[in-house]
Amino acid sequence: MNTEEQIRKMTDIMASFVGYTAVRLPDDVVSKLSSLRAAEPDPAALSIYDMMFENMRLAAELKRPSCQDTGLVQFRVECGSRFPLLESLEKLLGDAVRKATAETPLRPNAVEPFEEVNTGDNTGSGAPAVWWHIVPGWDGCAIHTYLAGGGCSLPGHAAVLMPGEGYEGAVRFVMDRVAEYGPNACPPLLIGVGIANSAETAAMLSKEALLRPVGSHNADPKAAEMEQLLEDGINAMGIGPQGMGGNASVLGVNLEKAVRHPATLAVGVSFSCWTHRRGHIVFDSDLKFKTDTHTGFTSEQ
Amino acid sequence: MTENINGKTVLTTPFTEEDIRALRAGDVIFINGDVVTGRDDMHIRVVKEGLSLPADISGMALMHAGPIVKGSDGEGYSMVAIGPTTSMRMEKLEYDFMDKTGVRLIIGKGGMGERTAEACREFGAVHCVYPAGNAVVAAMCTEEIKGVAWLDLGMPEACWNIRVNDFGPLIVSIDSSGRNIFAEKKKEYARIKEEQAEIIAGKVRSFI
Numbered sequence: 394m395n396t397e398e399q400i401r402k403m404t405d406i407m408a409s410f411v412g413y414t415a416v417r418l419p420d421d422v423v424s425k426l427s428s429l430r431a432a433e434p435d436p437a438a439l440s441i442y443d444m445m446f447e448n449m450r451l452a453a454e455l456k457r458p459s460c461q462d463t464g465l466v467q468f469r470v471e472c473g474s475r476f477p478l479l480e481s482l483e484k485l486l487g488d489a490v491r492k493a494t495a496e497t498p499l500r501p502n503a504v505e506p507f508e509e510v511n512t513g514d515n516t517g518s519g520a521p522a523v524w525w526h527i528v529p530g531w532d533g534c535a536i537h538t539y540l541a542g543g544g545c546s547l548p549g550h551a552a553v554l555m556p557g558e559g560y561e562g563a564v565r566f567v568m569d570r571v572a573e574y575g576p577n578a579c580p581p582l583l584i585g586v587g588i589a590n591s592a593e594t595a596a597m598l599s600k601e602a603l604l605r606p607v608g609s610h611n612a613d614p615k616a617a618e619m620e621q622l623l624e625d626g627i628n629a630m631g632i633g634p635q636g637m638g639g640n641a642s643v644l645g646v647n648l649e650k651a652v653r654h655p656a657t658l659a660v661g662v663s664f665s666c667w668t669h670r671r672g673h674i675v676f677d678s679d680l681k682f683k684t685d686t687h688t689g690f691t692s693e694q
Numbered sequence: 695m696t697e698n699i700n701g702k703t704v705l706t707t708p709f710t711e712e713d714i715r716a717l718r719a720g721d722v723i724f725i726n727g728d729v730v731t732g733r734d735d736m737h738i739r740v741v742k743e744g745l746s747l748p749a750d751i752s753g754m755a756l757m758h759a760g761p762i763v764k765g766s767d768g769e770g771y772s773m774v775a776i777g778p779t780t781s782m783r784m785e786k787l788e789y790d791f792m793d794k795t796g797v798r799l800i801i802g803k804g805g806m807g808e809r810t811a812e813a814c815r816e817f818g819a820v821h822c823v824y825p826a827g828n829a830v831v832a833a834m835c836t837e838e839i840k841g842v843a844w845l846d847l848g849m850p851e852a853c854w855n856i857r858v859n860d861f862g863p864l865i866v867s868i869d870s871s872g873r874n875i876f877a878e879k880k881k882e883y884a885r886i887k888e889e890q891a892e893i894i895a896g897k898v899r900s901f902i
Contacts, residue, residue, distance in 0.1 A: 437865075441825045447828075447831060448827070448830050448831045451831060452829075457762075457774050458774070459775075460775065460826075460827045461759070461774075461776050461829040462779065500761075501849055511850075511851075560899070560902055561895030563898075565895070568887050568890065572887040575883070576876060576883065577781075577782055577803065579826050579827050619901075626887075627890075629889075634825070635804075636805070636876065637879070666827060668827040
């Protein structure tokens with residue numbers, strides 16, 4: 394295959410994968426929703442869980458996006474420095490989004506600020522978002538995909554606290570946000586929390602936290618403890634599916650961290666709705682790929 | 695018109711004031727008939743810019759929704775996926791919108807605020823929640839796309855005029871007495887949040 398053919402192949406696979414993630418939820422989310430449904434004693438909440446599973450079945454059968462808000466497409470790329478298509482990657486991801494928008498179809502959601510015009514194909518300035526991480530020496534490429542819906546992007550927030558406010562200040566920041574915005578953001582939610590030195594780093598880490606599997610834990614024992622404490626505390630609120638009350642409020646809480654300045658303790662929070670459309674696909678240098686989020690995916694879909 | 699079909703409460707457009715005032719917060723209903731979609735931009739046009747809505751929705755239903763639609767003006771449209779969007783975004787303009795249009799039933803996601811509750815009380819209207827994220831189930835209840843206006847706003851913000859059948863479940867979240875279930879629930883969530891935040895604070899205080 395020459396480079397042009399390779400680019401076309403990877404564009405097609407990525408368009409197909411993005412479309413697939415709009416139709417089918419990742420395995421970990423489906424499994425978590427199953428266990429939340431099994432543990433739900435409230436009949437009204439249970440009937441909402443049943444409807445979610447019926448919707449998932451219909452979406453897969455009819456190959457339609459499970460939620461009409463297919464969001465804005467975001468990519469976190471871990472690209473090997475020796476990956477053959479490194480130079481073409483950002484452009485081909487834009488082309489893949491255009492293709493997925495037309496073929497899946499995805500809802501066009503990219504509105505250019507100030508012009509206030511919907512571009513119609515989910516691309517535009519800064520769209521799709523591509524967050525680069527170069528892996529020195531590797532010849533493969535791993536891509537996290539995320540469809541960021543409006544309803545669950547709305548509650549996103551970050552602030553820089555003074556260290557005197559402590560981790561209890563960070564806990565309060567997250568829980569206030571969940572109590573105020575959670576019921577409207579399509580619970581059960583996945584909550585991403587970032588702890589860092591400055592607002593943008595904490596915010597970015599809170600989004601990266603959402604890209605971690607549901608049920609995974611931070612390697613740092615205290616960070617993992619805080620994830621669990623927040624999960625238990627938020628579940629105790631009993632927000633339930635759709636915010637109408639129920640046994641659980643969240644799919645989980647994932648926390649990511651980076652160093653803080655001695656004078657700052659920044660905290661960021663990102664929400665994902667129950668329709669948590671996250672994907673992860675890994676290519677080798679021959680463009681053979683595998684995914685650990687969507688077991689049924691092949692590029693022909 | 696309100697009917698009881700196999701134990702289900704089914705309302706058909708146009709809704710009378712009596713149909714709507716009989717509903718209580720927490721009731722679960724299904725609807726048949728005409729629904730118009732409208733979100734942020736449509737409310738801005740009607741309320742802030744003073745334009746007339748292209749469809750008469752007096753006594754009808756408004757859905758806070760931006761669907762995925764296939765097709766074109768020439769070949770006709772078909773519904774791929776539709777579901778409610780966050781209603782609270784429309785809170786600032788909803789009272790005036792309801793006053794101006796005479797809409798009787800609003801479908802959305804999550805709760806709305808005090809001003810909308812006031813409008814529901816004054817004008818005899820309700821706000822209902824459709825369980826969100828279930829866009830294919832909802833699309834299957836859409837019988838026809840009758841037309842579209844203001845497509846210049848883009849697919850999600852345009853004003854889609856659709857006919858639905860057995861559309862629901864819709865959970866009444868604000869009734870015409872102004873009772874607001876989400877406002878009540880949010881108070882309860884906030885109370886528990888305070889308790890829980892205190893407990894967690896005690897455990898993480900030693901982290902720094």
